[in-house]
Amino acid sequence: PSGDGSKPSIAGDILTEEGLAVSNAETSLTAALPEYPKSRMTDGVGNYSFYNNVPAMDYVIEASKDIDYLNGVSTLDLVKIQRHILGLEDLDSPYKLIAADINADNKIKASDLSQLRKLILGVITDLPTNDSWRFVDADQALTLDLDLEDVKYAVELTNVTNDLMS
DSSP states (O other), rough: HHHHTOOOOOEEOBOOTTOOOOOSSSEEEEEEETTEOOOOETTSEEEEESOOOTTEEEEEEEEEEOTTTTTTTHHHHHHHHHHHHTTTTTOOOOHHHHHHHOOSOOOOHHHHHHHHHHHHHHHOOOOSSSSOOOOTTTTTTTOOOGGGGOOOEEEEEEEESSSSSS
C-alpha cells in the first residue's frame, strides 16, 4: 500500500509469451531524482511493486534476468533460425524473432547462429552482448513483420499522479 494515497504506487507482472510468471527477474524503476533508480525482484508469480513514489514524475520500468542461458534452448532452435535466415520457413512469433537475435544487434543473421552454436556446445557460457532473457513492453503491437530496432524494452510512464497497478 502507498500509505496516505499521496504517493503513487507502480506495480505489475512479468509473464512469458505463454502467460507463465517469470520469477526472480530484476525490475528497475528510474526517474530524474537522486533516490532512483530503485530495483525489486519479481516474486514467485511474476509480480513487482514500487511504493511511495514521488507524484507528477516521469518513470521508466525495465526488467532483466541473466541466468541459465540454455533454459529452453535446443539444437532445433539452430535449425529453425537457419531456415528463417534462408527464407525457407519464417519463425512463427514476434517473441521468437526477438529471441533469435542472439547477439542483440537488431538483425537475425549467421552471426546469431554462430553464437548460439557456441553456447549449445559449451564453448561459451554466456552471451557477451545479450542477456539470457529479454523483456518487452507488452502493450506494444508486435507482429511477424516487426523491425527489431522498433521493439520497446522499457515501459515509459509520464506524469504519474495515481497508482498504476498493472
